[in-house]
Amino acid sequence: MVQIGASLPQYGPGAAPDALAGVARRAEETGLGSVWTNERWLRPTKPIAMGGPGGPEMMGPEQWADAHDPLETLAYVAATTERVLLGTSVIPALLHNPVLLARRLATLDRLSAGRLLAGVGQGWMEQEFTAAGVPLARRGAGFEEHLGVMRAVWGPKPVRVDGRFYRVPESEIGPKPVRAGGPAVLVGAGSPAAVDRAARLGLGLSLVVFDWDALRATVGAFRASAAAAGHDAASLPLVVQVNGGVTAGPAVAERGPVTGSVEQVAEDLLELDRLGVDHVFWAMIDQDEQIDVLSRLSLAYADAAS
DSSP states (O other), X not given: OOEEEEEOOOBGGGGOHHHHHHHHHHHHHTTOOEEEEOOOOOOOSSOEETTSTTSOEEOOOGGGGSBOOHHHHHHHHHTTOSSSEEXXXXXXXXXXXXXXXXXXXXXXXXXXXXXXXXXXXOOOOHHHHHHHTOOGGGTTHHHHHHHHHHHHHHXXXXXXXXXXXXXXXXXXXXXXOSSTTOSEEEEEOOSHHHHHHHHHTTOEEEEEOSOHHHHHHHHHHHHHHHHHTTOOGGGSOEEEEESSOEESSSOOSSOOTTOEEHHHHHHHHHHHHHTTOOXXXXXXXXXXXXXXXXXXXXXXXXXXHO
């Protein structure tokens, strides 16, 4: 069955220590499967191309101006929980040095006893690339090499990389993640090329759902590409992020996939289960009622699946 996840309140005044720990503990106590963070470096004061160059220009959400770091946030809540999985969806990997990012992820994985779901993406905001001192053109081949460096760091010692974009002198680098080969890695993908890359590399996939037909097509293409590359496609983790919410109220007349009332979303979860989705979480849900609503959803989903 699909594991239901909760978003941690990592933005603005709501990201107080007690609030973060409270959401994570309640998620664990009520049997939810995971808690999630993402990464936003900054909020430009001028309109930005959403999704990358060529995208519609608009102001970034005000909450981006005060964003707690995803890995430090997860490390904090890891210390207050024991079982709930800890996910990032996603970290713009290219903004980071791959050796340092691999070590930070491995450290979190070890401190949490292997509970990390490492969601990474190429990144898209030009202003963040400028702040990081990384060319936007690094996306594509540079992202694939970045992933390769991280996997090398998680692998056996010594580590050596002589790549086009990154070089690592032969060195011993630790700590290593709990699981041999590294934690579960989920690639945030929005284009066919990115989906194919994740499949070819034998990595998981983190998707935002907008339309059922598009989701089915993407999952099918991902599995086909993974199988063609010699991977066990069914074993690769699949996470769906919903840019919407679940409400405790009555049925919603007009809604997107996996949004609406508890009863409506419970039925949608059956479809995600048929698609082989492992985890789902909602990025736009009222933080004050999130755990209560998701707890109700978990019970409704179990009833619908029985």
